[in-house]
Amino acid sequence: MTVYVDTMTARFGRMIMCHMLADTEAELHAMADRIGVARRWHQGDHYDICLAKKALAIKAGAIEITQREAVMIRRQLRAAKTMRLPLQFAFATGDLDALPDDGRRYWPVKPSA
Numbered sequence: 298m299t300v301y302v303d304t305m306t307a308r309f310g311r312m313i314m315c316h317m318l319a320d321t322e323a324e325l326h327a328m329a330d331r332i333g334v335a336r337r338w339h340q341g342d343h344y345d346i347c348l349a350k351k352a353l354a355i356k357a358g359a360i361e362i363t364q365r366e367a368v369m370i371r372r373q374l375r376a377a378k379t380m381r382l383p384l385q386f387a388f389a390t391g392d393l394d395a396l397p398d399d400g401r402r403y404w405p406v407k408p409s410a
Contacts, residue, residue, distance in 0.1 A: 300328040300359040302351045303367040315351050318343040
């Protein structure tokens with residue numbers, strides 16, 4: 298399961314929020330269920346979660362990434378969804394020619410250490 302949490306911090310009332318995203322929607326929802334995040338916080342391709350839930354997600358195996366990396370992953374996921382080709386499959390098989398030739402760059406994002 299590859300789930301990511303970003304370093305973005307935005308206020309929502311008294312809470313500080315960040316984003317949680319994953320390679321697949323099933324993985325995203327599974328992690329949300331695991332850390333106790335309600336489905337109503339689902340924002341289409343990510344969840345907005347508070348920092349306490351972020352800590353739980355990291356403890357459960359989520360990878361912390363920068364905001365820039367989150368943007369790249371979201372672009373990759375949108376491209377893969379448009380093509381109906383799982384992104385992991387494209388990179389795992391080396392079939393990068395299957396990625397759209399629309400002038401944008403698509404490459405595996407390496408999470409910051």
